[in-house]
Amino acid sequence: MGLLPKKSKLVIFESFHAKQYSDNPRSIYEYMKEHHQDYLLLWSVDKQAVKLFEEFQVPYIRRFSIRWFLTFPRAKYWVNNVRLPGWMPNPHGTVYVQTWHGTPLKKLGLDIEEIHMPGTKTDNYKKNFINESRNWDYLVSPNAYSTEIFKRAFHYNGHVIESGYPRNDVLSNHSDGAIGELKQKLGIPTDKKIMLYAPTWRDNEFYSKGKYKFKFQFDLDNWKREFGAEWVLLTRMHYLVAENFDFSTHEGSVYDVSSYPDIRDLYVGADLLITDYSSVFFDFAILNRPIVFFMYDLATYRDQLRGFYIDIEGDAPGPIVQTEEELFDVIHELVRSNVDANPKFISFKDKFSSLEDGHATRRVVQAFLE
Known part of the structure; x- marks a missing residue:
């Protein structure tokens, strides 16, 4: 599906593994809804969060549904604040905007010396981060301090938007x-x-x-x-x-x-x-x-x-x-x-x-x- 022509005015948003209507993706969605009304704005939503999005009357597609697989790869823009599953490539022509979700105090990504999370090996954890960051076209940073850390910890050499965080507006x-x-x-x-x-x-x-x-x-x-x-x-x-x-x-x-x-x-x-x-x-x-x-x-x-x-x-x-x-x-x-x-x-x-x-x-x- 990702090989088909992109829908140039389609933007798909996710927040915290498609389970929340929140954070930087929400702020970007609400801004675009007001100021870029010619774009089609959709949320990718986990089945557990469908009720939440219906209460907010936010347009969505259920994550990993047939419609999702037909739609998500053809969106021109992805806006997300955490990592996507490792098996999801970034199709050619898609602009992936990674907003992340915080200014780092504790060490991140490749800067963590040893992983203590269950079922996670340190080497695999770091490889997954590198593979993910390769897909990002833009990375949002709240300040110069974070930019320096993000580039190193995520092994990221792409475009950084050092802007402050949208969610804090x-x-x-x-x-x-x-x-x-x-x-x-x-x-x-x-x-x-x-x-x-x-x-x-x-x-x-x-x-x-x-x-x-x-x-x-x-x-x-x-x-x-x-x-x-x-x-x-x-x-x-x-x-x-x-x-x-x-x-x-x-x-x-x-x-x-x-x-x-x-x-x-x-x-x-x-x-x-x-x-x-x-x-x-x-x-x-x-x-x-x-x-x-x-x-x-x-x-x-x-x-x-x-x-x-x-x-x-x-x-x-x-x-x-x-x-x-x-x-x-x-x-x-x-x-x-x-x-x-x-x-x-x-x-x-x-x-x-x-x-x-x-x-x-x-x-x-x-x-x-x-």
């Missing part, structure tokens, strides 16, 4: 009304402040390939006693974490938003972020709101699992803590402080967020269409 352009809409959608009282907990996954803690374990390292009853009068806690697990948490005993205080369609709304609504090694803090910093790094396993993660590209202990735009007591103490301190006055926070934003001006999507679309 909304963080520079949001309205206060969006916060009220989020609270109404989730059933959060309007007088409550929002604390967002968004940790990442651990390569060596898993049930099976692609399904990772996660265990809370602070007690939710203690959190509720400490903060429940003024705050609610939104918990957002990484898409690879397979846990199904039961927060019924904390109803009204703790909300599981792991399946919420797009984390960008949660950023806008959150007054404070708790994370660990996830790249979410690079995005959240754009909002000039407090960030706490709950790195209870810092030595293991840094020295054995992944390693970091930056000196996180020296450059983090917020305090690093390792115990529940430390976590609660710094939250109390941060809500009384102003991050704008923190020189480390300002320096961090200057290095990583200088391109996040609310117009990254326009720059990316112009680059690959032209």
Whole structure:
């Protein structure tokens, strides 16, 4: 099918293995829908996510269906934020735009010395990355720091669009009304402040390939006693974490938003972020709101699992803590402080967020269409 003439005005989008309507592909889709109405825009959607896309009334084709095999290879443009299956070649004439999905803190691709993921050998993992990156025609980068890492870690020598991330445009352009809409959608009282907990996954803690374990390292009853009068806690697990948490005993205080369609709304609504090694803090910093790094396993993660590209202990735009007591103490301190006055926070934003001006999507679309 890829040998047939391309449909020059067809763009097909995928986000997180066709399971989400989110991230950079969503921002590019919504921009093109408004500004390039002569293009046919379709999403490639996993069967588990069909209901989500129907709720958003987004045009889609079901991934790996007969119609998909007849359509996907003939699209002029592919827009994706993770790797495609290894057996899927990039047909001649297709423009593959790889947006990726985060500014790297932990090591990526060829920079990882040893892979600890289940069923994955280090050599094969790196070969798969090289084979995948050969198919990319454009790679989106949020800043110069990421460009340097991406080229090396992905073994990529093609065109880089160093533009800022499209998904972050909304963080520079949001309205206060969006916060009220989020609270109404989730059933959060309007007088409550929002604390967002968004940790990442651990390569060596898993049930099976692609399904990772996660265990809370602070007690939710203690959190509720400490903060429940003024705050609610939104918990957002990484898409690879397979846990199904039961927060019924904390109803009204703790909300599981792991399946919420797009984390960008949660950023806008959150007054404070708790994370660990996830790249979410690079995005959240754009909002000039407090960030706490709950790195209870810092030595293991840094020295054995992944390693970091930056000196996180020296450059983090917020305090690093390792115990529940430390976590609660710094939250109390941060809500009384102003991050704008923190020189480390300002320096961090200057290095990583200088391109996040609310117009990254326009720059990316112009680059690959032209």
